[in-house]
Amino acid sequence: MHQTLVIAKQTFKESVRNKILYIFIAFGLVTIFCSAFMPAVSGEKIKIVESVCLRSITFFGMLAAILLASSSIPSDIEDKVLWTITTKPVSQYSFILGKVTGFVYIIGLLVLILGSASYALIKVVDSLQKDTEHQGLTARQMFEPAHLKITGKSAKKSGNIHWIEGEKGCASSWSFTGLESKNTSDKIVIESNMFVESRNNRKKTIPVNVKVVNHFTGESHRETVTVANKKPSFLRWSNETLGGGKNLTIVMTPQHSGDFLGIRPDSLRLFLGNKSFEYNFLKGLIVISAQFILMVVIATLGSTFFSLPVNILFCLFIFFCGNITDFMRDISTVITIAGAHEHDHEHGISAVVKKPSTFVTLLNSILTAPLTTLSYILPNFKKFNIGNYFIESINIPIKRIFASFVYMFLYIIFCLPISFIVFRKREFA
Amino acid sequence: MDKTLAIKTNNLTKVYRSFFGRKKVLALNKLNIEIKVGEIFGLLGPNGSGKTTTMKLLLGLIFPTEGNAFLLGKATNDIKTKSRIGFLPEESCFYRFLNADETLDFYGQLFNIPKKERKVRADSLIKLVGLEFARKRPLRQYSKGMLRRIGIAQALINDPDLIILDEPTSGLDPIGTKETKDIISELKKQGKTVLLCSHLLSDVQDICDRIAILDKGTLQVSGTIDNLLSHKDLVEMQLRNLSDETVEELKSFITERDGEIVSIRHPSNTLENLFLKIVQERRKSTDSVTHSQ
Ligand SMILES: Nc1ncnc2c1ncn2[C@@H]1O[C@H](COP(=O)(O)OP(=O)(O)OP(=O)(O)O)[C@@H](O)[C@H]1O
Numbered sequence: 126m127h128q129t130l131v132i133a134k135q136t137f138k139e140s141v142r143n144k145i146l147y148i149f150i151a152f153g154l155v156t157i158f159c160s161a162f163m164p165a166v167s168g169e170k171i172k173i174v175e176s177v178c179l180r181s182i183t184f185f186g187m188l189a190a191i192l193l194a195s196s197s198i199p200s201d202i203e204d205k206v207l208w209t210i211t212t213k214p215v216s217q218y219s220f221i222l223g224k225v226t227g228f229v230y231i232i233g234l235l236v237l238i239l240g241s242a243s244y245a246l247i248k249v250v251d252s253l254q255k256d257t258e259h260q261g262l263t264a265r266q267m268f269e270p271a272h273l274k275i276t277g278k279s280a281k282k283s284g285n286i287h288w289i290e291g292e293k294g295c296a297s298s299w300s301f302t303g304l305e306s307k308n309t310s311d312k313i314v315i316e317s318n319m320f321v322e323s324r325n326n327r328k329k330t331i332p333v334n335v336k337v338v339n340h341f342t343g344e345s346h347r348e349t350v351t352v353a354n355k356k357p358s359f360l361r362w363s364n365e366t367l368g369g370g371k372n373l374t375i376v377m378t379p380q381h382s383g384d385f386l387g388i389r390p391d392s393l394r395l396f397l398g399n400k401s402f403e404y405n406f407l408k409g410l411i412v413i414s415a416q417f418i419l420m421v422v423i424a425t426l427g428s429t430f431f432s433l434p435v436n437i438l439f440c441l442f443i444f445f446c447g448n449i450t451d452f453m454r455d456i457s458t459v460i461t462i463a464g465a466h467e468h469d470h471e472h473g474i475s476a477v478v479k480k481p482s483t484f485v486t487l488l489n490s491i492l493t494a495p496l497t498t499l500s501y502i503l504p505n506f507k508k509f510n511i512g513n514y515f516i517e518s519i520n521i522p523i524k525r526i527f528a529s530f531v532y533m534f535l536y537i538i539f540c541l542p543i544s545f546i547v548f549r550k551r552e553f554a
Numbered sequence: 555m556d557k558t559l560a561i562k563t564n565n566l567t568k569v570y571r572s573f574f575g576r577k578k579v580l581a582l583n584k585l586n587i588e589i590k591v592g593e594i595f596g597l598l599g600p601n602g603s604g605k606t607t608t609m610k611l612l613l614g615l616i617f618p619t620e621g622n623a624f625l626l627g628k629a630t631n632d633i634k635t636k637s638r639i640g641f642l643p644e645e646s647c648f649y650r651f652l653n654a655d656e657t658l659d660f661y662g663q664l665f666n667i668p669k670k671e672r673k674v675r676a677d678s679l680i681k682l683v684g685l686e687f688a689r690k691r692p693l694r695q696y697s698k699g700m701l702r703r704i705g706i707a708q709a710l711i712n713d714p715d716l717i718i719l720d721e722p723t724s725g726l727d728p729i730g731t732k733e734t735k736d737i738i739s740e741l742k743k744q745g746k747t748v749l750l751c752s753h754l755l756s757d758v759q760d761i762c763d764r765i766a767i768l769d770k771g772t773l774q775v776s777g778t779i780d781n782l783l784s785h786k787d788l789v790e791m792q793l794r795n796l797s798d799e800t801v802e803e804l805k806s807f808i809t810e811r812d813g814e815i816v817s818i819r820h821p822s823n824t825l826e827n828l829f830l831k832i833v834q835e836r837r838k839s840t841d842s843v844t845h846s847q
């Protein structure tokens with residue numbers, strides 16, 4: 126334990142003395158401050174600053190994690206510093222753990238500095254905007270529906286979209302639980318984002334009946350809203366609708382027959398109350414940092430068997446792929462679909478089609494499985510992307526933070542023991 | 555396990571393989587040596603004979619292909635015994651951005667030595683290896699010999715019982731060589747065991763109790779210096795103030811007694827002694843000049 130901390134301190138010192146850390150911090154600060162001068166429509170300026178800040182912290186933090194963590198151990202091996210360290214009473218575990226801890230210190234410092242600079246800048250930009258029509262820095266508390274129920278026989282399902290028609294006795298009902306707000310002047314805001322289709326005419330909007338049911342008080346409110354295709358529409362109620370309870374059920378159905386509402390489980394979101402921006406920003410930084418630690422652990426694993434240049438490439442590759450895992454999965458589905466498609470026509474058209482067909486099936490069998498497997502093995506860095514919460518001023522749910530940490534720990538649990546074993550078996554000739 | 559043995563190897567063998575497992579190099583072939591506690595043991599051999607390989611095997615930096623070794627009665631991978639061992643590698647391998655003080659402090663921390671004691675030891679070791687003038691300079695700026703000196707200091711930071719030195723005098727000036735030899739002799743007086751290898755045979759002859767000679771990974775001879783070197787049938791005398799006549803008389807006296815004269819010559823000073831004499835005299839005079847100022 127003691128040795129681990131000594132190595133950690135040493136690793137930290139090294140990055141400070143080599144001035145690499147300063148360079149990352151300096152570049153990060155420059156991009157952060159540049160964001161203040163980016164042209165933007167007045168009301169959105171703060172959003173641009175926020176998202177540039179978060180992106181530059183992510184970018185420079187990731188770059189620092191990759192370059193520092195992937196070069197440190199290999200250069201120790203190359204410079205033979207390990208000869209004088211492993212011949213002291215330092216176990217391989219303490220060494221690796223110390224290195225990882227050192228990288229965590231470094232990243233902590235980087236996030237601390239860039240984070241505070243970003244926060245200061247956001248505050249300044251925000252205060253300059255006070256005079257305009259601007260809601261101020263806040264984090265709206267978001268509630269996702271606990272449950273979605275589709276009633277009525279005539280509802281159709283295609284993909285993950287349920288289609289319900291008006292006047293056919295079908296409805297969608299969402300239940301929200303745990304609604305709470307300290308401030309009684311807070312409004313309940315419901316945001317819906319749905320698909321709309323109408324058989325009657327070519328209009329893009331349809332009237333929809335909305336009923337808000339409070340099972341606690343037994344009361345219900347009715348309202349009609351106009352819903353446009355794939356555009357958010359809002360409903361606002363006063364906090365008193367809750368009447369002391371914590372649950373609400375919202376039932377929606379199109380007003381006329383021939384009008385269709387396409388819904389998904391996440392089509393409806395409910396906002397109630399605000400949390401502080403500061404707290405939300407801190408949570409954002411924590412989620413962002415989790416992916417750096419994940420990268421550090423992977424870089425450490427790589428450095429136990431790769432040489433320095435190979436390891437840097439390896440980490441960049443992982444990072445690149447980790448950002449396109451969705452795309453990789455898509456490729457494999459595209460190939461599969463293409464293959465299936467060719468099969469359909471196999472008998473219909475001439476033998477010419479047959480050739481590409483076998484080729485596609487071959488490609489399919491060669492590529493799909495590895496690509497899909499790879500896309501699941503490689504870390505998906507999208508899981509740590511919290512930029513949208515800030516663009517929409519939404520409080521990051523604790524669930525989300527928890528999920529990103531679980532994800533990070535899974536990689537730690539997988540990578541660290543392998544690093545230990547490889548490092549133990551390794552000769553430092 | 556014999557308590558009087560500091561190092562013991564049993565058929566220690568190392569075959570280096572290339573990445574694909576081909577192209578083997580037999581670096582060490584069935585080495586059996588026993589080094590007693592309190593002994594200074596010299597490992598000799600031409601370049602590539604397996605001296606460094608032996609030391610790396612002993613320290614667990616590489617693993618034997620066959621056989622095994624024990625340090626202070628424990629297997630080579632025992633973490634605890636490592637706190638009783640000091641090692642000076644063949645090449646200087648330190649964090650180049652640290653200065654001498656920080657380097658010693660870092661290694662001291664790895665041994666879990668309390669802060670105060672670390673400071674005391676580092677001070678005395680830096681004085682011992684003569685680096686006081688450069689203790690705040692980063693090792694990046696050190697010369698080869700200065701790195702060697704900090705290496706020696708680093709090997710002694712934990713007050714080890716067993717010290718393994720791979721070419722301790724390489725790159726050192728004659729004074730440094732002399733001082734290093736003095737340090738090693740001092741260690742012996744404290745009852746420590748030293749295993750060293752060197753190409754400077756005179757150094758080895760001066761300080762080692764026993765030696766072993768390796769060639770191509772195979773042990774050629776081993777034994778005490780006296781046994782290996784003394785010519786029991788020869789006698790050497792050094793005489794002063796003899797006239798040429800006396801020398802002639804002595805010659806005839808010896809031949810009368812059936813003695814054989816192998817050589818008669820005027821001994822020349824060794825270059826080392828000359829160098830030491832000149833430099834030390836100069837240092838003394840400059841010292842007195844600076845003191846008198
Ligand atoms: N990492 C390695 N991979 C392959 N072969 C090696 C390796 N290290 C040493 N060898 C080989 O092992 C043999 C012994 O090398 P070793 O370094 O032990 O020699 P040495 O006696 O220390 O020589 P020197 O006096 O030059 O320091 C040599 O033939 C060398 O080429």
Ligand SMILES: [Mg+2]
Nearest residue numbers: 605606607644
């Ligand atoms: Mg050698």
